[in-house]
Amino acid sequence: MDYKDTLLMPKTAFKMRGGLTTKEPEMQKRWEEMDLYNKKLELNKGNTPYVLHDGPPYANGALHVGHALNKIIKDFINRNKQMRGFYTPYVPGWDTHGLPIEQALTNKGVDRNSMTTAEFRDKCIEFADSQIDIQRDGFKRMGIDGIWDDPYLTYKPEFEAQQLRVLRDMVKKDLIYRGKKPVYWSPVSESSLAEAELEYKDKRSPSIFVSFKVVEGKDVLDEGVKLVIWTTTPWTLPANEGIAVHPDLNYVQFEYEGSEYVIVEDLLDNYLEAVEWDKDKVTRTKEVKGSALEYIKAQNPLFDKTSLVILGDYVTTDAGTGLVHTAPGHGDDDYIVGRKYGLEILSPVDDKGVFTSEAGKYEGLFYDDANKIITEDLKEAGALIKLNFYDHSYPHDWRTKTPVIFRATPQWFASIDKVRQDIIDELGGTKFQVEWNRDRMTNMIKNRGDWVISRQRVWGVPLPFFYAENGEEIVDVEVIDHVANLFEKYGSNIWFSKTAKELLPEGYTHPGSPNGEFTKEMDIMDVWFDSGSTHRGVLDYRDYLTYPADLYFEGSDQYRGWFNSSLITSVASRGISPYKELLSHGFVMDGEGRKMSKSIGNVIDPNKVMQQMGADILRLWVMSSDFQEDVRVSDDILKQVSEVYRKIRNTFRFLLGNVNDFDPNKDSVSYDNLEDVDKYMFNKFTKFANETLDRYEAYDYLSIYQALQNFINVDLSNFYLDYGKDILYIEKQDSHIRRSLQTVLYKVLTELTKLLAPVLVHTAEDIYDHTPHTEKESVHLTYMPEKGEVDLDLLDKWENAMDVRDDVYKALEVARSEKIIGKSLDAKVSLVLPEGITELGVGTKLNQLFIVSQADIVNELTDGVKYGNTTIKVEHAAGEKCNRCWNYVTDENLVAGKDDVCDRCRDVVDSL
Numbered sequence: 068m069d070y071k072d073t074l075l076m077p078k079t080a081f082k083m084r085g086g087l088t089t090k091e092p093e094m095q096k097r098w099e100e101m102d103l104y105n106k107k108l109e110l111n112k113g114n115t116p117y118v119l120h121d122g123p124p125y126a127n128g129a130l131h132v133g134h135a136l137n138k139i140i141k142d143f144i145n146r147n148k149q150m151r152g153f154y155t156p157y158v159p160g161w162d163t164h165g166l167p168i169e170q171a172l173t174n175k176g177v178d179r180n181s182m183t184t185a186e187f188r189d190k191c192i193e194f195a196d197s198q199i200d201i202q203r204d205g206f207k208r209m210g211i212d213g214i215w216d217d218p219y220l221t222y223k224p225e226f227e228a229q230q231l232r233v234l235r236d237m238v239k240k241d242l243i244y245r246g247k248k249p250v251y252w253s254p255v256s257e258s259s260l261a262e263a264e265l266e267y268k269d270k271r272s273p274s275i276f277v278s279f280k281v282v283e284g285k286d287v288l289d290e291g292v293k294l295v296i297w298t299t300t301p302w303t304l305p306a307n308e309g310i311a312v313h314p315d316l317n318y319v320q321f322e323y324e325g326s327e328y329v330i331v332e333d334l335l336d337n338y339l340e341a342v343e344w345d346k347d348k349v350t351r352t353k354e355v356k357g358s359a360l361e362y363i364k365a366q367n368p369l370f371d372k373t374s375l376v377i378l379g380d381y382v383t384t385d386a387g388t389g390l391v392h393t394a395p396g397h398g399d400d401d402y403i404v405g406r407k408y409g410l411e412i413l414s415p416v417d418d419k420g421v422f423t424s425e426a427g428k429y430e431g432l433f434y435d436d437a438n439k440i441i442t443e444d445l446k447e448a449g450a451l452i453k454l455n456f457y458d459h460s461y462p463h464d465w466r467t468k469t470p471v472i473f474r475a476t477p478q479w480f481a482s483i484d485k486v487r488q489d490i491i492d493e494l495g496g497t498k499f500q501v502e503w504n505r506d507r508m509t510n511m512i513k514n515r516g517d518w519v520i521s522r523q524r525v526w527g528v529p530l531p532f533f534y535a536e537n538g539e540e541i542v543d544v545e546v547i548d549h550v551a552n553l554f555e556k557y558g559s560n561i562w563f564s565k566t567a568k569e570l571l572p573e574g575y576t577h578p579g580s581p582n583g584e585f586t587k588e589m590d591i592m593d594v595w596f597d598s599g600s601t602h603r604g605v606l607d608y609r610d611y612l613t614y615p616a617d618l619y620f621e622g623s624d625q626y627r628g629w630f631n632s633s634l635i636t637s638v639a640s641r642g643i644s645p646y647k648e649l650l651s652h653g654f655v656m657d658g659e660g661r662k663m664s665k666s667i668g669n670v671i672d673p674n675k676v677m678q679q680m681g682a683d684i685l686r687l688w689v690m691s692s693d694f695q696e697d698v699r700v701s702d703d704i705l706k707q708v709s710e711v712y713r714k715i716r717n718t719f720r721f722l723l724g725n726v727n728d729f730d731p732n733k734d735s736v737s738y739d740n741l742e743d744v745d746k747y748m749f750n751k752f753t754k755f756a757n758e759t760l761d762r763y764e765a766y767d768y769l770s771i772y773q774a775l776q777n778f779i780n781v782d783l784s785n786f787y788l789d790y791g792k793d794i795l796y797i798e799k800q801d802s803h804i805r806r807s808l809q810t811v812l813y814k815v816l817t818e819l820t821k822l823l824a825p826v827l828v829h830t831a832e833d834i835y836d837h838t839p840h841t842e843k844e845s846v847h848l849t850y851m852p853e854k855g856e857v858d859l860d861l862l863d864k865w866e867n868a869m870d871v872r873d874d875v876y877k878a879l880e881v882a883r884s885e886k887i888i889g890k891s892l893d894a895k896v897s898l899v900l901p902e903g904i905t906e907l908g909v910g911t912k913l914n915q916l917f918i919v920s921q922a923d924i925v926n927e928l929t930d931g932v933k934y935g936n937t938t939i940k941v942e943h944a945a946g947e948k949c950n951r952c953w954n955y956v957t958d959e960n961l962v963a964g965k966d967d968v969c970d971r972c973r974d975v976v977d978s979l
Contacts, residue, residue, distance in 0.1 A: 070951040070968065073976050074796045075805075077724025081837040085716055087681025091829045095207065103845055104212055107149055108156060110848060117153035119144055120606060120616035120646065121213075122629045123162035123221065123598050126198040127171055130205040132663070132700055133622070133655045135673040139689040140652060140768075141620055142211045146825035147763045150851045156611050157212065160219035160601065161202070163195040164527040165594040166256050166466050184525050184563040191526045192222055205674060209682050210828040219605045221597045227528050228555035229604035230597060234531070235547040236640035242482045243520075245532075245540050247412055249395075249402050250519045252474040253464035254420030254434070258523045259478055260464060260471060264595070270461035270470055272299045273438050276342055276388070276452040277445055278328065279310060279365035279374055287359050292320060292327045294365050294376070295338070295452065297387035299459070300397070301441045302434045305426045307367055308410040309393035311379035311401075312357040316389055320353035327352060329360075331389020338388055342453040357382075357389075368450035369441065370427060377408045396475035399516060414475040418523065434472060479521035479530055479590065483635065487512060490638045498648040500766065501695065508626050508634075508649070518635065520593045527591030528554075529562040533571065534586045535579030546571060562587065599632030602645035619646040623653055650766060652694040658701030671700050683827045684709050690768045690826050711776060715827070718779045719834050721788055722816040725795045729809040731840055734801070742807045743910035746858070747865040748787050749811050752778070752818070753855040754862070759822050760854060768826070775823075783815070786869070793915055797952045799975050817841070818852040868907045868916070871900065874937035875917045881932075882941035892953050895921040895944040899928050901936035920944035920955035951976070 098104070119141055124134060141157070149155045168191050173179065175194075179187050203215055219226060237243050251260040278293035294310055312318065317332040323344060330338055332354065339346050363376040374393075381400045382391050395405025396414030405412060415425035422429045422437060429437050445451035462471050483490075490512050499505045521530060531550040533541040549572045553561055562570065567585040576583070606614035615637070621629055630649060637645035656662060657669040664670065676685050688708045692698040741749060755778050762771045791808050798805045817838060824831040824846050835846035843849050875898065879891050888894045896919050900907070906924070907913070913922035921944050931938040944955035947962055949969040960966040966973060 068976075070972070070976070073951065073972075073979060075728070075798075075800055076796060077721060078727045079720060079723040079837055081720050081723045081834065083717060083720055085681065085683070085712070085830065085833075087683055087829065088678060090833065091210070091677075091682050092208070094829050094832055095210070098845070101844065103847060104214075106844075107212070107847060108154065111149065111152055111154040114152050114154045116613050116617075117145075117148040117155050118606065118613045118616045119148075119155075119157060119618045119620060120601065120612075121157065121159045122619065122621040122625060123160040123219075123601065124202065125165070125167065126161040126163045126195040126202070126220075127167045128198070130202055130673055131655075132671045132673050132676075134202075134205075135209060135685055136652060136655055136689055136692070136694060136698065137620075137622065138206050138211050139209060139686050140694060140766075142209075142686075142828075143690070143763075143768060143825050144618065144620070144766065145212060146828070146847070147851070150821065150824065150847075150849065152850060156214065158217070158219055158605055158609065158612065159203075159206065159211075159213045159215065160605060161195070161199050161221070162594060162598050163192075163199075163220050163222040164591070164597050166258070166524060166526075168194055169524065169526050170466075185560045188526060188560055188563065195220070195222060208677055209673070209685060219601065221528075221594075221601075221604075222559075224555050224558040225608065226600075226604040227559045228551045229608055230528055230592070230600040231531055231547055231551035231554060233600045233603050233636050233640045234592075234596075235544055235551065237481060237636070238542055238547060239544055240485070240639065242485055242639055243479065243542060244482065245477060245479050245542075247475055247477045248480075248517075249397055249399055249414070249473045249475045250478055251462065251471045252418075252420075252476065253467060253469065253471050254418070255467040255469045256464055256524075257418045259476065259519050259521060264465055265462040265471065266465040266468075267460045268463050268468075269458050270463075271456055271458050272461070273301055273442060274299050274455040274457050275301055275442060275445070276338075277304070277368065277392075278450050278452055279368060281363060282366050282373055283364040285363050287355060288320065288329065288353075288363060289327070292329060294363075294390050295328050295330050295388045296390050296392040298392045299457075300438075301445070302437045303394045303397045304367075304369055304392065304441055304445075305415055305422070305429055306394035306396045306413045307374055307392055308395055308405060308413060309375045309377045309401075309408065310365060311377050311382050311391040311393045311404060312360050312389065313380065313382035314356070314358035314361075314378045316357045316382070316384065318355050318357055318360065318389065319351055320355070322350045322352050323348060329390070331357075331384055333384040334387065334389055337386075341455075368445055368448045375408060375410065377404055377410075379404045397473045399473070402475065412475050416472065416474055420472060435470070478519045479532070479588075481518040481520050481596075481635070481639070483512075483515050483517050486635070486639045487515075489642065490634055493634065493638050493644040497644055497646065500648075500650050504626065504649065504651065508630065511627055511631060512634075515631075518593075518632075520596050521588075521590040522593055524591050525563070527594060528559055528597060530588045530590050530592055531562075532588040533567055534588070535577045536582060536584050537579040539577075539579040541577060541579075541585070546575070595628065595632040596636065598629050599636045602633055602637045603640070606645065615643060615645050615647055617646075618648045618650060620650045620652070623651040625651065653697035656697050656699050658699050658704055660697070660699060669701075671702075671705075676705060680705065680709055681829070683830050684712055686826055686828070687712050687772075691772045693769045694766075711772075712827075712830075714784075715775070715779060715823075716830065718783055718788070719816070719820070719830075722812055723834065723837050725791070726809055726813045726816060727839060728800060729806070729813055729839070731810075731813055734806050734809065735813075736803065736807045736810045740803075740807070741810065742804055744787075744790065744916070745807045745811045746861060747909070748782070749814065750858050750862055751782055751865075752811070752815050754857045755782075756818055756822060756852050757854045757857065760851060763825070771826075786872075787811075789918060790915060793918070793952065793954075797972065797975070799978060820846055821849055821851055824849075865909060867901075867904060868909045870935065871898070871904075871907065871937050872917060874898075874934040875919075875922075875939060877934045878932065878939040878941050879917075879919070887941060888943060890953075891918050892920050892955065893943055894919040895923075895942050895955075897923050897925050897928060897931065897940045897942075899925060899931060899938040914954070920946075 145155050145157050276297050281288045281292045319332040320329045360376045361378050364373040393401045395401045395410050395412045415423045417423050420434045422432045424430050531547045567587040606612045633645045759771050794808050820831050820834045831846050882888050928938050928940050931940040946955045946957035948955050951968045951972040956969040958970045
């Protein structure tokens with residue numbers, strides 16, 4: 068008789084190979100046809116909402132693996148919350164304004180000069196829409212759930228109108244003003260920049276020591292004494308108006324080779340070393356407090372004008388000379404102190420970084436080219452003491468990758484000072500996963516200057532301000548409301564197609580315009596004001612969302628970007644933070660920790676990963692990452708992840724195959740009646756599930772990934788499933804011991820599928836489709852398992868047994884290598900338990916626990932070997948081998964040759 072036909076072997080249509088690259092798109096199409104996402108929302112409608120507000124990626128260029136990390140983690144969070152019963156509408160969005168789209172159109176051959184501004188802006192919309200479609204398809208292919216057919220787009224009329232209303236509320240609080248002060252300026256972009264638009268890269272700069280001769284010493288210094296300044300921006304010297312000293316520092320006058328010089332005393336030795344002067348030739352002639360130098364005048368070595376010595380608390384002795392070249396048109400501290408002393412706010416550089424006529428003989432020179440010429444002129448004038456060059460970190464325009472300058476121009480500003488403490492107070496009530504990030508964000512707000520919100524571009528939201536005939540600025544709440552209503556109805560292109568008079572309310576008058584003529588502001592708003600207004604344009608605008616949001620989650624660079632601008636605009640306009648919790652992720656690097664670069668060839672394209680491996684592999688890689696730090700990805704790392712996926716899939720295949728004849732409604736065994744080993748695995752899994760649920764709430768996906776592998780590889784594959792084969796295949800179909808084991812297998816199968824559903828969205832659905840006796844249309848319409856009680860005493864008892872089992876496995880391995888046995892079922896094991904343990908007390912047959920044919924606990928073994936704490940003897944099992952279960956037994960009929968199977972198997976076979 069062929070006993071194979073009598074074995075209860077696994078049966079399932081769930082394939083060993085995932086075929087993800089073809090199956091995932093088919094599954095997504097099915098979800099779309101069944102309207103799964105809306106069914107999920109409907110399932111929890113009326114429950115507590117949970118809103119993760121999407122930070123908008125820029126609508127330009129293909130998706131990269133950083134996008135994948137960001138959006139997939141958001142999907143983990145939303146899916147977990149949805150499966151915990153929360154109402155979780157997720158509105159994805161895009162940032163659509165700004166210079167990159169203008170540049171992209173220019174690169175595509177669009178001639179901006181051949182069309183009106185409104186026509187060019189229409190082209191920008193077309194381009195943005197094309198990029199959004201590409202990116203949206205990529206995100207959907209990753210299995211990201213969301214309201215993809217109605218995302219928020221910052222160019223949409225309804226959004227732009229809400230953005231103006233944020234500005235209106237800030238105007239009401241007198242937070243918006245126009246002024247001429249130094250701002251970061253990109254000569255390439257020809258626009259002002261916010262701090263969030265900067266990136267720091269190394270730059271080589273000249274470092275010069277320059278002397279200014281005293282012309283009015285105020286009885287403190289003699290005429291002709293040279294004040295020594297140090298600067299790394301020689302090009303700003305034409306704008307010099309003063310020399311700042313610290314009032315409390317000591318300054319020393321000294322003679323060197325016939326000339327008298329003044330620098331701060333604390334830096335004298337450093338200075339002499341830097342300029343390579345002989346210390347022995349220096350003679351000190353006078354000491355004076357910085358405060359005594361105030362209002363002394365010195366000759367500018369380049370121009371026929373003087374520089375005023377002024378006091379500044381910001382002067383330090385970290386470097387230089389303690390006398391600071393002050394150009395109020397080119398520096399923040401310079402500007403503030405310059406205003407105090409009534410200095411001219413001179414910035415003789417135009418939008419392209421070229422010197423104007425105010426720079427005299429340097430007119431027409433590009434600022435950076437002027438460094439060399441100005442240095443040569445200083446040398447010719449006898450004012451250049453020393454020229455060096457050094458490499459240092461310097462701010463660059465993050466879009467054009469070119470250096471920026473600090474330049475005073477008329478701009479629109481949002482005051483931070485007036486709301487700074489309110490913002491900090493709101494941060495105090497915000498939840499942070501990492502407390503250090505709260506301090507980081509707080510310090511950014513503490514140190515942030517007023518926000519320059521105007522940009523000299525056309526592709527953005529116009530600033531709704533007007534000017535009267537006399538040049539007076541019209542910043543009027545009612546006018547802004549009127550323009551916002553126009554934008555909502557017609558879109559912001561109306562600003563460029565209508566005259567100022569047509570944009571103002573009908574019959575509008577102003578004392579500064581006696582003839583009724585007005586002009587409109589042509590600057591647009593900083594794109595960070597666009598994205599920073601999403602709390603109003605999305606959260607507050609859509610009635611199914613909540614304001615504030617439960618969570619903002621983006622890359623760590625957004626603490627000075629979107630997190631920052633959103634917080635400022637929300638507190639400034641509404642008095643509250645837009646988010647209850649902040650969470651961030653690091654950057655994605657290659658396998659060696661290097662930044663990804665096309666030139667290096669280390670870029671990982673998420674679309675290619677999905678084409679070659681599937682989205683679930685990409686999602687599993689995200690799960691395996693410690694995302695709050697910088698994470699790594701490479702082909703080798705993805706291959707390792709795919710091996711983990713294969714193990715997960717094969718484990719589920721085993722589970723599915725061995726519950727194919729199990730009906731939980733009829734065949735389940737109650738907990739109290741489970742076999743001891745099944746109670747152990749029941750509690751082991753419950754503990755794992757409880758911890759997994761907690762880790763989801765803590766966004767600790769790496770720990771879930773590690774614990775999952777341990778549970779599957781150690782607890783299931785290496786023990787429980789291996790142990791269970793003898794019962795699942797051999798015992799009677801409806802025997803208690805088999806149904807007991809299947810009860811736990813079915814629990815592990817169904818609940819582990821749900822636990823993994825937020826991550827392996829396609830695979831979990833595939834498993835659910837092949838799971839017998841499920842009730843829902845999709846695993847994604849089920850809820851997470853409830854937390855259960857764990858019998859810790861039982862787990863402790865079993866851990867002792869598992870330690871003994873590990874020792875037995877070591878002994879079996881030795882016996883196998885010594886050719887005493889082949890397979891473990893060839894073995895008979897005798898063992899003396901560790902000291903202090905009189906019995907294992909697990910109520911399970913030892914031979915089944917150890918997967919051997921025979922096993923006994925004895926009091927003494929004179930010829931045993933100690934493994935760990937257990938003394939063990941392994942010998943070949945006695946009796947004959949059963950042709951059905953392959954166990955060696957001493958059953959009388961088998962030994963006598965009257966039967967070819969053991970008594971257990973004969974009983975099963977005869978019952979068929």
